[in-house]
Amino acid sequence: xxxxxxGANGGIGRxxxxxxxxxxxxxxxxxxxxxxxxxxxxxxxxxRLGDLExxxxxxxxxxxxxxxxxxxxxxxxxxxxxxxDLWGARRSIDACVEQGIDRFVMISSFNASEPLGEPxxxxxxxxxxxxxxxFLEASPLEATILRPTALTDDEGTGxxxxxxxxxxxxxxxxxxADVAQAVVxxxxxxxxxxxxxxxxxxxxxxxxxxxxxx
Amino acid sequence: xxxxxxGANGGIGRxxxxxxxxxxxxxxxxxxxxxxxxxxxxxxxxxRLGDLExxxxxxxxxxxxxxxxxxxxxxxxxxxxxxxDLWGARRSIDACVEQGIDRFVMISSFNASEPLGEPxxxxxxxxxxxxxxxFLEASPLEATILRPTALTDDEGTGxxxxxxxxxxxxxxxxxxADVAQAVVxxxxxxxxxxxxxxxxxxxxxxxxxxxxxx
Numbered sequence: 001x002x003x004x005x006x007g008a009n010g011g012i013g014r015x016x017x018x019x020x021x022x023x024x025x026x027x028x029x030x031x032x033x034x035x036x037x038x039x040x041x042x043x044x045x046x047x048r049l050g051d052l053e054x055x056x057x058x059x060x061x062x063x064x065x066x067x068x069x070x071x072x073x074x075x076x077x078x079x080x081x082x083x084x085d086l087w088g089a090r091r092s093i094d095a096c097v098e099q100g101i102d103r104f105v106m107i108s109s110f111n112a113s114e115p116l117g118e119p120x121x122x123x124x125x126x127x128x129x130x131x132x133x134x135f136l137e138a139s140p141l142e143a144t145i146l147r148p149t150a151l152t153d154d155e156g157t158g159x160x161x162x163x164x165x166x167x168x169x170x171x172x173x174x175x176x177a178d179v180a181q182a183v184v185x186x187x188x189x190x191x192x193x194x195x196x197x198x199x200x201x202x203x204x205x206x207x208x209x210x211x212x213x214x
Numbered sequence: 215x216x217x218x219x220x221g222a223n224g225g226i227g228r229x230x231x232x233x234x235x236x237x238x239x240x241x242x243x244x245x246x247x248x249x250x251x252x253x254x255x256x257x258x259x260x261x262r263l264g265d266l267e268x269x270x271x272x273x274x275x276x277x278x279x280x281x282x283x284x285x286x287x288x289x290x291x292x293x294x295x296x297x298x299d300l301w302g303a304r305r306s307i308d309a310c311v312e313q314g315i316d317r318f319v320m321i322s323s324f325n326a327s328e329p330l331g332e333p334x335x336x337x338x339x340x341x342x343x344x345x346x347x348x349f350l351e352a353s354p355l356e357a358t359i360l361r362p363t364a365l366t367d368d369e370g371t372g373x374x375x376x377x378x379x380x381x382x383x384x385x386x387x388x389x390x391a392d393v394a395q396a397v398v399x400x401x402x403x404x405x406x407x408x409x410x411x412x413x414x415x416x417x418x419x420x421x422x423x424x425x426x427x428x
Contacts, residue, residue, distance in 0.1 A: 053330065077291060077292055078291055078292035078293040078295070078296055078338070079292040079337075079338035080338075081292070081296070082292055082295070082296065082337075082338035082341040082342055083337060083338055083341060086341060086345065087329060087330075087337075087341040090345075115301060116267065116301075123293075123296075123297055123301075124292070124293035124294075124296035124297055127296040127297060127300060127301040128296055131300065131304075131345050131349075134349075135345075135348075138352060
């Protein structure tokens with residue numbers, strides 16, 4: 001599969017490119033600046049230019065799937081969260097619909113299911129993520145929404161837990177590398193289409209953890 | 215009609231209460247603080263407590279229609295825009311659906327139709343408004359979405375223009391009082407259900423301006 005990664009230079013994106021490559025896919029890393037091209041290539045991806053606030057739809061040409069893991073990050077104001085995490089996600093979804101790219105994996109956030117949760121300081125972020133998720137869910141795309149808990153830069157373990165096992169519970173933090181591997185596992189498992197999967201650190205092999213019951 | 219006004223103490227809300235009262239309706243002004251109750255009463259409204267970030271669904275009891283004109287305003291950060299203009303709107307819509315309140319009028323913004331328009335500094339606001347509008351549109355409610363241009367505190371003229379007349383064009387600023395009157399006109403005209411109406415200053419009597427073409 002040609003898999004476009006929007007946010008290829010972010011924490012999860014960087015982990016995702018080589019894992020897609022290792023799994024036999026062709027990852028396409030979409031970045032805003034040509035200075036990032038070498039880094040994308042080093043990680044096994046084909047770099048393309050795309051700007052979620054400007055021109056980017058062309059960057060999706062001939063892709064079979066899109067992974068959205070872009071985020072404005074903690075160093076910008078909530079205005080950027082509105083523009084990137086929410087509107088950028090919507091533009092990506094719309095572009096997929098227009099271009100007939102059916103498969104979409106969204107990296108969301110655990111508390112997107114409950115945006116007025118704690119800590120209060122995070123609420124605007126969860127609102128943005130939830131609204132992007134809902135827009136995807138209402139779209140005609142074949143979507144998988146992953147909602148990991150707190151992310152760490154720890155080495156991947158190849159194991160996670162999902163809320164299929166522990167519904168309603170919060171859980172341990174999760175390495176970005178394991179979230180990236182869960183993206184690959186989701187793309188390769190059609191049963192994950194239409195599912196919203198809460199992920200946290202755990203002991204279940206990732207392929208098994210993302211498998212919905214029944 | 216018992217009409218709940220969410221954001222009753224805002225610029226449009228203050229103009230709306232007496233106009234609803236004059237038109238024979240029973241306006242209910244929902245505010246966050248009891249200190250605002252007298253002002254609501256002075257404007258012909260029944261004050262009730264409700265907090266869009268906390269408890270507020272009870273404030274809608276026995277209402278026939280809801281007008282959403284709450285906004286975090288220009289003095290707070292975009293985080294509040296996410297929490298009030300977007301999530302607060304969604305919570306209001308959800309509460310109406312749950313309570314069987316069918317009629318909803320949303321005060322949106324002209325450029326919600328094109329959130330990446332100019333000036334750039336306003337884009338996060340338009341994203342929030344657009345996403346709230348789309349959520350309403352996708353809901354089962356009988357919705358009218360009003361999208362006024364730049365708002366002024368000028369006296370109402372009783373006249374506006376709508377994009378039914380000038381599709382695609384931007385236009386003159388509009389007094390909040392005239393937007394408030396357009397809310398009353400929309401509530402009293404079933405043909406406005408399902409319509410998104412861009413409003414700007416103009417010369418057409420308000421009742422006529424909000425009337426969709428057949």
